[in-house]
Amino acid sequence: KAGVTQTPRYLIKTRGQQVTLSCSPISGHRSVSWYQQTPGQGLQFLFEYFSETQRNKGNFPGRFSGRQFSNSRSEMNVSTLELGDSALYLCASSSSTVTYGYTFGSGTRLTVV
């Protein structure tokens, strides 16, 4: 079956702009989680969506937001980009119970200049 698909793979944005990243989970998976990965901070949890509802949110400023659609696809948006937002953004999908682990997408590499 198809894996988790994230688009775009690479993105270069200017400070102050906004960006939208997309994640299509594995078919049948209803939970989508987003993570920010940087060399110094590791994998930092952004938020988790299940059946279009945000169930949990990490410690990120309000500039980071997300949503999930009825087909379980998810988007995350970052407004007023800062240089420090440069990172690899990963999404992970899981079934309703997580007992089989998360499947990660290849990520979107965002560079803010």
Place this chain on the structure above:
Amino acid sequence: QQPVQSPQAVILREGEDAVINCSSSKALYSVHWYRQKHGEAPVFLMILLKGGEQKGHEKISASFNEKKQQSSLYLTASQLSYSGTYFCGTESASRLTFGEGTQLTVNP
């Protein structure tokens, strides 16, 4: 609260064994283990559930001590393909929190 992993890095020769530890200050329902190779996404290895059930990789084993809130990943007879960064993740309220990772290098 982020789980704590040790060691931060380990270098092995092919065929040697390694143990990676993960501890948490919070009560754990489950512990996940993932491996990430450079430039790639993390890949699920194993999940250990409260009560002793394990699901995951055939060649890698792990333990979960619920009372001590600790988990250990055992890599035996390491292969070159085992190189990468290993993350443990602790689950709470629909949120998987990862440790900082252990960088494992297996040399010929």
